[in-house]
Amino acid sequence: MMETILIVDDDAHIREILRYKLVEAGYKTIEAGNGSEAIEQFTNLAPDLLILDIMMPEMDGTEVCREIRQTSTTPIIFLSSKDEEIDRIVGLELGGDDYVTKPFSP
Structure with missing residues (x-):
């Protein structure tokens, strides 16, 4: 069964890049803006x-x-332009499983 990844970003260009690379890697994607x-x-x-x-x-x-x-333990990867150490700490303490900063290389 193909794993599904929900891409959530208000920037349509970021969603498009991620969708392309994830589909290329064999994942199904859904999106939210x-x-x-x-x-x-x-x-x-x-x-x-x-x-x-x-x-x-x-x-x-x-x-x-x-x-x-x-209600869920589904893994969450934060993808943000907020790149200060405190931002990462807060994201992980809130329940994020990883924190990646923009810009990034897909």
């Missing part, structure tokens, strides 16, 4: 992994992580 869409997609489709931006409209990535962690 904001936190509210992310919660809806997560609830309806139960992905195997989330790649989650922090700074987004409507509901930011930290709020999404908090909500998901109430």
Whole structure:
């Protein structure tokens, strides 16, 4: 069975790059452009992994992580332009499994 990855970022270009590389690597992808869409997609489709931006409209990535962690242990990788050490610590303490900063090499 193909693993499904939910890509959550308000930047369509970032989602497109990630989708291309993940599909090329054999994964199925679904996408959300904001936190509210992310919660809806997560609830309806139960992905195997989330790649989650922090700074987004409507509901930011930290709020999404908090909500998901109430009911799920699905791995979450934060992908953010916030690159200070404290940002990484907060992301991991909130329940993120890893923290990658932008820009990145896919």
